Amino acid sequence: MHFLQAFLALASFVALAMTAKHEMIVGTFPGNGSEFLYTLEYDDAAQSLELVSKTPTSAVSGWITFSHDKKNLYGTDWNAEQPTFVSYSVKNATTIKQEASIVGGEGCSGAKSIFAIAHPNPPYTVYGNYFYGDAKCGTVFSVDENGTLDGIVQNFTYANGSAVHGAAFSTDFEYLYSADDGGNCIWTHYVNDTTGELSYPASTDAPSKGSDPRHIVAHPKGHYLYVVLEGSSEVAQYETDRWGGLTLKGTWPLIKEGENPSDFWADEVALSVNSKYLWASNRARNIDQKGYISVFTLGPKGEIKDQLELTQTTTSGGFANAVAPSLFCDDTVALTDNSTGFVQIWKRGEGVKAHVDIEDGGCCANAVWYS
Numbered sequence: 001m002h003f004l005q006a007f008l009a010l011a012s013f014v015a016l017a018m019t020a021k022h023e024m025i026v027g028t029f030p031g032n033g034s035e036f037l038y039t040l041e042y043d044d045a046a047q048s049l050e051l052v053s054k055t056p057t058s059a060v061s062g063w064i065t066f067s068h069d070k071k072n073l074y075g076t077d078w079n080a081e082q083p084t085f086v087s088y089s090v091k092n093a094t095t096i097k098q099e100a101s102i103v104g105g106e107g108c109s110g111a112k113s114i115f116a117i118a119h120p121n122p123p124y125t126v127y128g129n130y131f132y133g134d135a136k137c138g139t140v141f142s143v144d145e146n147g148t149l150d151g152i153v154q155n156f157t158y159a160n161g162s163a164v165h166g167a168a169f170s171t172d173f174e175y176l177y178s179a180d181d182g183g184n185c186i187w188t189h190y191v192n193d194t195t196g197e198l199s200y201p202a203s204t205d206a207p208s209k210g211s212d213p214r215h216i217v218a219h220p221k222g223h224y225l226y227v228v229l230e231g232s233s234e235v236a237q238y239e240t241d242r243w244g245g246l247t248l249k250g251t252w253p254l255i256k257e258g259e260n261p262s263d264f265w266a267d268e269v270a271l272s273v274n275s276k277y278l279w280a281s282n283r284a285r286n287i288d289q290k291g292y293i294s295v296f297t298l299g300p301k302g303e304i305k306d307q308l309e310l311t312q313t314t315t316s317g318g319f320a321n322a323v324a325p326s327l328f329c330d331d332t333v334a335l336t337d338n339s340t341g342f343v344q345i346w347k348r349g350e351g352v353k354a355h356v357d358i359e360d361g362g363c364c365a366n367a368v369w370y371s
């Protein structure tokens, strides 16, 4: 590297590291009939969190996810009669526009869209999952030149009784792993890298009866996969092999000793920005009880070393208590609540650093960091 290049790289790194303001977009549950996508700004220097704009949406996107370049947001649609996904363009964190909506769910009846994940490589296919009713189907969507959802590449089914609530790619994007809450198992599909289509399904049992895998994330080194178990209030760690096979390597609780998993419904598992920590969260079913946020340290290959924290959240979390690690610091995450409607910033070992109430009904589903 030339001196100038090195200097410029360093200068831009310093500039990035010194930018204190970070934006996120937060989705919505059905509220009082006027739902929004919320844009929040967190100032890491002042440790202040602010609601900066509300984008009205007809869709009620209980789950949102970015495209690889953050120019599009894909969301579920609670309000739609048929299982539908919506596609928003994102010019910047406050200029968000609904561009398309597309009905999937072929082979399912009475199901709703519940989750989507976008492939980061061409042809940038988007994978949709369903819940409620008969939800055994999955859909692979194509996108147009601008990244807007525009067609169906593949309709596929898991198994009778399946209801997949979350999915994640392997490190090399060769496999898609699906957390099957209804079927109590984890699916591995091979991803065709030219078409985005899925093939060669294989399933691995969840750790125990009724453990109910909900969300899933793979460590970038390619050796481990972590699953949040909604039914048993646990995080499970699986070792992966090069053919997408999974071997259970232990579970860790997301409740305190003596508490009953049936009083909770564990929500999320996610890696911090540099994969230094694994974050997880749990919701209490009763609004008078509190949920949990947890942090694990990971070893060099991604193996869980230690459960650093299992801390009560300030509320039950309602339908959310979804943890969303920031893009700028392994120690900093957002946490959403819909028991009253708020977003908080938590720091590892320090608890809540910032809080903003958004009590207009519907807020707050999951958060995605924009910057």
Ligand SMILES: *[C@@H]1O[C@H](CO)[C@@H](O)[C@H](O)[C@H]1NC(C)=O
Binding pocket: 091, 092, 093, 094, 095
């Ligand atoms: C986004 O773009 C709009 C229109 O160009 C502008 O008014 C607004 O200030 C921008 N917002 C941010 C957060 O940059």
Ligand SMILES: *[C@@H]1O[C@H](CO)[C@@H](O)[C@H](O)[C@H]1NC(C)=O
Binding pocket: 103, 104, 105, 106, 152, 153, 154, 155
């Ligand atoms: C998927 O199912 C829809 C009906 O819901 C149908 O219109 C479409 O042709 C199917 N696509 C493929 C690729 O099978």
Ligand SMILES: *[C@@H]1O[C@H](CO)[C@@H](O)[C@H](O)[C@H]1NC(C)=O
Binding pocket: 144, 145, 146
């Ligand atoms: C992509 O966006 C550009 C600029 O807004 C627009 O002119 C073009 O028609 C869009 N393409 C499609 C397929 O919608």
Ligand SMILES: *[C@@H]1O[C@H](CO)[C@@H](O)[C@H](O)[C@H]1NC(C)=O
Binding pocket: 160
């Ligand atoms: C799945 O359910 C359908 C309808 O109930 C039934 O016809 C079919 O045999 C079942 N498939 C399997 C593999 O059990």
Ligand SMILES: *[C@@H]1O[C@H](CO)[C@@H](O)[C@H](O)[C@H]1NC(C)=O
Binding pocket: 192, 193, 194, 195
């Ligand atoms: C991917 O799909 C294409 C088009 O259907 C097919 O020609 C190719 O063999 C597939 N690749 C693999 C590895 O299955």
Ligand SMILES: *[C@@H]1O[C@H](CO)[C@@H](O)[C@H](O)[C@H]1NC(C)=O
Binding pocket: 029, 030, 031, 318, 319, 338, 339, 340, 341, 361, 362, 363, 364
């Ligand atoms: C929280 O979300 C649930 C599920 O969508 C909804 O029924 C409830 O009204 C929401 N609560 C608030 C306070 O928005």
